[in-house]
Amino acid sequence: MATPSSPDPLSSCFEATREGVDTILQSMNQELYHVKASAMREVARAAFSTAREAGGIIEVPEQGDVLHNILHALHRLPCERSSGVSLDSLVTAVDHMPRYGITPRTLILPRTSYYDLLLSHSKVNPLSVYSLAGHHELHDLAVESSRFLLELSPTEIPDEAGKRMGVLYLKRILVLHTQAIQSLKRLLMRPPEAHALVEGCDEATQKALGMDWDVAASGLAWTAGAGASAEGLQSELLKLEATLHCEECKNALHRRVQDVGEQWANVKVRARDEAKPQSLF
Ligand SMILES: [Zn+2]
Numbered sequence: 001m002a003t004p005s006s007p008d009p010l011s012s013c014f015e016a017t018r019e020g021v022d023t024i025l026q027s028m029n030q031e032l033y034h035v036k037a038s039a040m041r042e043v044a045r046a047a048f049s050t051a052r053e054a055g056g057i058i059e060v061p062e063q064g065d066v067l068h069n070i071l072h073a074l075h076r077l078p079c080e081r082s083s084g085v086s087l088d089s090l091v092t093a094v095d096h097m098p099r100y101g102i103t104p105r106t107l108i109l110p111r112t113s114y115y116d117l118l119l120s121h122s123k124v125n126p127l128s129v130y131s132l133a134g135h136h137e138l139h140d141l142a143v144e145s146s147r148f149l150l151e152l153s154p155t156e157i158p159d160e161a162g163k164r165m166g167v168l169y170l171k172r173i174l175v176l177h178t179q180a181i182q183s184l185k186r187l188l189m190r191p192p193e194a195h196a197l198v199e200g201c202d203e204a205t206q207k208a209l210g211m212d213w214d215v216a217a218s219g220l221a222w223t224a225g226a227g228a229s230a231e232g233l234q235s236e237l238l239k240l241e242a243t244l245h246c247e248e249c250k251n252a253l254h255r256r257v258q259d260v261g262e263q264w265a266n267v268k269v270r271a272r273d274e275a276k277p278q279s280l281f
C-alpha cells in the first residue's frame with residue numbers, strides 16, 4: 001500500500017479522534033476518513049454498500065476531496081474548511097453519489113450546508129450549478145441559481161450543459177429570458193415627452209426625436225439581451241442627444257433615459273425575486 005503523500009487538509013474533517021467513529025474509509029489517494037457508519041446510514045441506508053472492504057478499511061474509488069464532500073453531505077455537517085473546496089469537487093461528489101446508493105435530492109436540501117455551498121458558487125458559475133441541479137432534480141437549487149442566469153444568453157448555453165440539465169430546466173431559462181425581453185420592449189415603447197412649442201423647436205423637430213427614439217429602441221429590443229445592464233441601455237439611448245439642439249428636448253431625453261434605466265434595473269431584480277420554487281414549472 002502506498003504511503004499517504006502530502007495529506008489533503010480536508011481529510012482532517014474526519015479524524016479518528018471524532019466521537020463515536022467506528023468505520024474507516026480510504027480514498028484513492030490513500031487518505032483515511034473516520035466515520036460513524038450508523039449516522040451515515042440513517043440518511044442513506046445503502047451508503048457505500050457497493051464499496052470494497054479490505055482489512056476493515058472500506059476502499060472508495062474517489063479522490064479525497066470528492067469523498068470528503070460526500071461524507072459532509074451524509075453527515076449534514078458544515079465544513080469548516082469549505083473555502084478550500086472547489087466547485088468541481090462539489091459537482092463530482094453529487095454526480096458520484098448514486099454509485100454508492102445515495103440519492104442526491106434526499107440530501108442536497110435547502111438550509112443544508114452543502115446546498116448553501118453550491119449556491120454560493122452559483123453567482124460566479126450559475127450554469128454549472130443550474131445544470132447539476134437540473135440533472136439531479138434539485139428543484140430549489142435550480143430556482144435559486146437561475147437568478148444569475150439572466151446574464152447569460154440562451155444561445156451561449158453549450159449543448160452539453162443543455163443535455164445535462166434536461167429539457168424542462170432548459171425551458172425555464174428560455175422563459176426567464178423571454179419575460180425579461182418582453183418587459184424591455186414595453187419599457188422602450190414610450191418616447192421622450194413632448195414640450196410646449198418654443199422658438200427653434202416646433203412640432204416637426206419633436207416628432208423627429210420621437211422617430212429617432214423608436215428606431216434606437218427597436219434596435220435595442222433586438223440586440224440587447226436579458227443580461228443587458230441599465231448603464232449600457234442608457235448610454236445607447238443618450239447617443240440621440242448628438243442630433244438635438246433644443247435644451248428642452250435634451251432634458252426630456254435625459255428624463256426618459258433615466259426612467260428606462262431605473263425601470264430596467266427593477267425588472268431584473270423582480271425576475272430574480274419571482275424565481276421562487278412554486279413558480280418554477
Ligand atoms: Zn470538511
Ligand SMILES: [Zn+2]
Binds near residue numbers: 246249
Ligand atoms: Zn425641443
